Amino acid sequence: MQGVTELGNDIYLIDLMDMGIQERTGAYVIKADELTIVETSASPSIPHLLAGLKELGLDPADVKHLIVTHVHLDHAGGAGLFLEHCPEATVYVHPRGKRHLADPSKLIMGARAVYGEKFDQLFDPILPIPDVRLVEMEEDRTLKIGDRILTFMDTPGHAKHHFSIHDSGSNGVFTGDTIGVLYPQLAREGVELSLPSTSPNQFSPEDMLASATKIESLNPERIYFGHYGMSASPVQVFAQLRYWLPIFIEESERVWKANHGVESAEIAEQIKSALFAKVQAYLETRGVKLDNEVYEIIQLDLNVGSMGMIDRMEKLAKQ
Incomplete structure (x- = not known):
């Protein structure tokens, strides 16, 4: 299916065509008893997310759980818009990020300062999410979906409002940007490269390494990157x-x-x-x-x- 990749363990990756670029930013779909989505990217990506769900034969109205690893706009900027299609969905967010999803004015102001005239093209619209639909997930909180358990971990380094999620169904971890960016274009050529994601303004190398050690201690078999795709070589990821x-x-x-x-x-x-x-x-x-x-x-x-x-x-x- 174009734009959709099956990753095994009932997990699918939808290419969100962030910034109009293939294999730049992805959303993960967990086809469990309670349909779960991890990441949305920015609002211009929502049509691609909806198209991917349609290719999978899934109705967005059936989405129960929407998880954003952190509130940077290329991960969570489209969450409010996507919720218009998901009347039953709850959004799970880091405690430090909840207020920014409820009131995205500071996110908007910061992004406009960086991207200037390109802001509307890249991010608009950014819609607030009603507080009643937001749930903070602190360290070690869990979410049971079907026969699998998602465990949330506080993983700063890229941002202070960042968590990662261990999935018992795949023994994989959704890491957002915490331990870097993966380049699947190279993996297809037999070269696995992942680089640290050091964007402003909360980058901390000390926290990033500590978060990597925390994730590594779980002995995961898979790493699900926000950018882009899955690595089945976690040892290589941490070494990189x-x-x-x-x-x-x-x-x-x-x-x-x-x-x-x-x-x-x-x-x-x-x-x-x-x-x-x-x-x-x-x-x-x-x-x-x-x-x-x-x-x-x-x-x-x-x-x-x-x-x-x-x-x-x-x-x-x-x-």
Whole structure:
């Protein structure tokens, strides 16, 4: 089925065509007795989510549970719009994120400041979610759906309002952005690459590594990334994070120190270029040529990631 991938264990992945890009952001469908969706992306992705459910022969009116790993707009921005099609659904959110779904004004203001004129195209509309339909999921809370149990874990690092969810039915973990971004375009060529997601403004490398250790302690067999898809090689995923995160930090600090007094935007561009060079060199040794389409997505990720690195260093400089 176009845009829908069966992952086993009654889990399906719908390509939400975030930013008009294939295999950028996905929603996971758990076909249990109580239909469950993990992630929605932004509102322009909702038609793709609805089309994917239709391909699966599912009615959005039957959705009982909607889970967002965190409230960044590329994961939860479309939740309010999607709920218009799901009259029976409850939304599960991190305690730190609940107020932003009930009143998204600060999310909107922040995104407009970053994306400017592109905001409407990328995110509009962002609808508030009635408080009665929101449930906070704290550490170790569980949700039973059919014969499987979803266990929620507080996993900061990418954001403070981020949880990850262990699924007993697949022994897999839905990790959102906590332990990085996966590039399935490369996996099909036998190269598994996942890079840290270091977007502003709550990125913390220490928390990210601690969250990875927490997830790793469960001995999962699968990792379900928000961007994009499933890895059946968790050992490789954790190794990638521990390899790349120090490189991100070292390169960013090197560029930062060498450009004292330079505008932040210019430093961020230099950090992006430095990180891209490292990733390109890594992939080149594995036979990935520079004309590979994956580099366009990597550039997008490093663009946002470099902003997070600048934000972190500016905060450290003020301490």
